[in-house]
Amino acid sequence: MEANPELIAAIGKELQAARRILVVSHIRPDGDAVGSLLGLGLCLIASGKRVEMVLSDGVPANFRFLPGSELIKKRAAGSFDYRIAVDASELGRVGRALEGQTPTDLNIDHHITNEYFGKRNLVLSDAAATAEILARYLPELGLSISTEAASALLTGMVTDTIGFRTRNVTPDVLRVAASLMDRGANLADVYYASLVSRSFAAARFWGKGLNQIEMDDGIVWTSLTLADRTAAGYTGRDDADLINMLSAVEGAEIAIIFVEQSAERVKISWRLCGQAEMNADVAEIAQQFGGGGHRAAAGADVDGTLEYVCQKVLTASALYLDRLRNERVNSAVSLTFINRE
Numbered sequence: 001m002e003a004n005p006e007l008i009a010a011i012g013k014e015l016q017a018a019r020r021i022l023v024v025s026h027i028r029p030d031g032d033a034v035g036s037l038l039g040l041g042l043c044l045i046a047s048g049k050r051v052e053m054v055l056s057d058g059v060p061a062n063f064r065f066l067p068g069s070e071l072i073k074k075r076a077a078g079s080f081d082y083r084i085a086v087d088a089s090e091l092g093r094v095g096r097a098l099e100g101q102t103p104t105d106l107n108i109d110h111h112i113t114n115e116y117f118g119k120r121n122l123v124l125s126d127a128a129a130t131a132e133i134l135a136r137y138l139p140e141l142g143l144s145i146s147t148e149a150a151s152a153l154l155t156g157m158v159t160d161t162i163g164f165r166t167r168n169v170t171p172d173v174l175r176v177a178a179s180l181m182d183r184g185a186n187l188a189d190v191y192y193a194s195l196v197s198r199s200f201a202a203a204r205f206w207g208k209g210l211n212q213i214e215m216d217d218g219i220v221w222t223s224l225t226l227a228d229r230t231a232a233g234y235t236g237r238d239d240a241d242l243i244n245m246l247s248a249v250e251g252a253e254i255a256i257i258f259v260e261q262s263a264e265r266v267k268i269s270w271r272l273c274g275q276a277e278m279n280a281d282v283a284e285i286a287q288q289f290g291g292g293g294h295r296a297a298a299g300a301d302v303d304g305t306l307e308y309v310c311q312k313v314l315t316a317s318a319l320y321l322d323r324l325r326n327e328r329v330n331s332a333v334s335l336t337f338i339n340r341e
Contacts (some may be wrong), residue, residue, distance in 0.1 A: 001124050001126050001127050001132075001134075001136070001172070002124075003122060003124060003133075003136075003137060007120065007122060008122075008137060008140050008141065009148075010120065011106060011122065011141055012121055012140065012141045012142050013122070014082065014105065014106070014209070015044070015049075015082070015141055015142070015143070015326060016142060018049065018081055018082035019049065019050060019080070019081055019083065020049070020050045020051075020079070020080045020081055021044055021049050021050070021052075021080060021081075021082045021083075022051075022052050022054065022076055022080040022082070022098075022101055023037055023041045023044070023054070023084045023085075023086065023097070023174050023234055023320070024053075024054045024055070024076075024082065024083075024084070024086075024088075024094045024097035025035070025037045025053070025055055025085065025087050025088055025093070025094065025097070026041045026087060026088040026089075026093040026095070027055075027056050027057050028057055028093040028237055028238050028267070029055050029057060029063075030159060030160070031057070031155050031156055031158065031159025031160065031194050032087050032130050032157075032159060032160040033086070033087045033088075033130075033131075033135070034055070034056060034059055034060070034063040034066065034072075034152070034155070034156070034158040035063075035066070035086045035152045035153055035154070035155040035156025035157070035159070036086040036108070036129075036131045036134055036152075036153070036156050037053050037055065037072065037086055037130045037132060038053065038066055038068050038069060038072065038149070038152035039134055039135075039138075039145070039149045039150075039152035039153035039156065040084065040086060040108075040134055040138070040149075041053040041068070041071070041072075041091045041147060042068050042146060042148055042149040042152065042221045043138055043143040043144065043146070043149050043163070044143065046143075046146055046149075046252075047063075047142070047143055047144070048203060050072060051073045051076065052076055052078075052080070053071055054072065054073050054074065054075065054076045054175045055072055055073075055074065055094045055095040055097060056072050056074060056075075056094065056095030056097045058072070059072050059096070059237070060195065060236060061199060061235075062194060062197065062198070062199075062202075062236070062254075063155065063193075063194065063198075065189075065193045066148075066151060066152050066155060066231040067148040067152075068148055068152070069149065069237070070210040073074070073101075073295065074321055075096065075097075076092070076097065076098075076101055076325050078124070082100060082105050082106070083098065083101055083102075083103070083104050083105050083106070084104075084105065084106040084107075084108065084144060085104050085106070085107050085108070085109075085117075085118065085132060086108045086109065086130055086134070086158075087108075087109055087111075087129075087130040088107070088112045089109060089111035089114045089115065089292045089293070090114070090115045090117060090292065091104065091115070091117045093212055103118075103119055104117055104118045104119065104154075105118060105119050105120065105122070106118050106119070106120050106121075106122065107121045107122070107123065108133060108134065109121075109122075109123050109130055110123070110124055110125055110126075110127040110128070110129060110130045110132070110294065111123075111125065111266075111283075111292060111293055111294050112125040112283060112292075112294050112295070113283055113286075113292030113293060113294075113298075114292075115288060123144070124191060124201060125294065126168070127157045127158060128160060128161050128166070128168045128169055128170075128173045129157045129159075129160035129161065130156060130160075131152075131153040131154070131155070131156025131157045131160070132153075132156075132157050132173060134153055134156075135150075135154075135157070135176050135179065135180055136155045136176060137227060140177050140294060145183050146183070146184075147183055147184030147185065148335070149183075150180040150181075150183035150184055151180075151184070151185040151186070151189075151190060153180055153185070154177060154180040154181070154185040154187065154192050155193075155194050157173070157176070157177055157180075158177075158187075158190055158191055158194055158195065159194050159195065160297075161173070162195070162244050162247075163191060163195050164198070165175070165240045166179070166296045166297075167272075167296065168295070168296065174303075174319075185294075192289070197246075198241075199234075200233075201234040202234055202235040202236075202237070203234050203297050204231075204232035204233065204234070204242040205224065205228065205229065205232040205234040205239075205240050206240060206242050206245070207232070208224060208225075208228035208231065208232055208240045209222045209223070209224050209228070209239065209257065210222065210242075210245075215249065215251075215252060215253065216318075217318065217321070218251070218252060218253040218254065218321055219252065219253070219254050219255075219256065219314065219317055219318060219321065220246050220247070220249045220252040220254075220255050220256075220273070221255065221256040221257065221258070221310075221314065222242070222246065222257055222258075223257070223259070223260070223306060223310060224239055224242075224258070224260065225256040225260045225306065226260050226261075226262070226263075230278075237259070237260050237261060238259065238265065238267070239257045239269060239271075239303050241327045242257060242270070243255060243256075243269045243271050244255045246271070247271040247272070247273045247274070248273070248274065249273065251323060252273040252319060253272070253273050253280065254270060254271070254272060254273060254280070254282060254285075254317055254321065255270070255271045255272075255273055255337055256269065256270050256271075256313065256314070256317060257269045257270065258306060258310050259312070260306045261301070263305065264303055264304060264305065265302070265303055265304075266301070266302050266304065266305075266306055266309040266310075267299065267301050268286070268289065268291070268299060268300050268301075268302060268309070268313055269297070269298075269299045270282035270285055270286060270293070270297065270299065270317070271296065271297050272295065272296045272297070279324065279327075280295070280321075281295040282296070282297065282298045282322060283295060283298040284294065284320065285298065285313075285316055285317055285320050286298035286299060286300045288316055289302050289312075289313065290302070
């Protein structure tokens with residue numbers, strides 16, 4: 001993972017010249033969104049910049065343990081001379097965080113589906129997390145990483161790799177994580193707070209989803225309704241990371257969770273499971289529904305009833321798996337003929 005040195009130098013000069021900076025990330029923020037936003041924002045504040053960090057949906061409860069998270073707002077106030085989006089593959093993903101604020105001066109992301117919507121784009125799709133990109137290049141941008149910023153960035157890396165167990169975790173990724181620990185980030189605390197600890201309401205929400213879990217021909221899935229959310233007392237609009245549990249089901253290749261947002265809108269999350277082949281890429285499925293992401297994890301928001309969306313998505317996911325399997329068979333047959341010759 002290497003960024004263009006000229007791009008890094010140009011971004012460094014722009015950050016040095018900027019006085020009032022807005023940093024935003026995507027709706028329904030995950031650990032990489034919160035960690036990247038906070039890690040960059042804290043570094044900029046420490047350098048003397050006036051900074052606002054904005055998430056349209058606010059900070060999820062399980063990431064409020066991070067120092068500085070109380071500084072994150074839901075709306076931007078005032079004017080800015082530099083605007084940065086982190087961990088957002090497209091401009092629409094930031095919701096109302098950039099409302100009235102144009103253009104986007106800098107786009108920092110690791111999603112392969114990124115639309116390069118910034119005036120400058122630091123997009124490295126082979127990075128394990130956007131937080132990894134920041135951890136690598138913030139010092140080259142002239143910014144020092146404090147213990148608090150290191151904890152935020154380590155959170156982004158831990159959550160997007162599901163505890164360093166996705167296939168894009170390399171020795172270099174672990175070395176970056178170790179460098180953040182050298183700066184004072186506590187891996188045990190970050191891991192427990194972001195991946196293990198759950199509220200009682202989230203646990204009840206999981207129970208609703210697990211009670212409806214189904215599996216067929218390599219796909220494991222479940223759905224969470226608005227009624228489930230109310231009954232559990234869960235206030236988030238996400239799946240409370242239940243998708244990570246589904247992705248560990250033995251024999252599954254793809255895990256899917258459908259989360260009802262309204263009577264006519266559904267949020268879908270895909271994950272590759274441990275049994276999945278290396279060439280599988282769930283972002284390809286998500287793109288069919290206007291979503292995106294990366295190879296191992298993707299998402300989309302789709303208009304339609306829960307029943308309708310489930311049927312469409314499960315059909316498309318099954319067809320995708322069938323195509324991959326046919327490609328594997330054809331490849332094996334071709335290899336057999338080549339070996340015989």
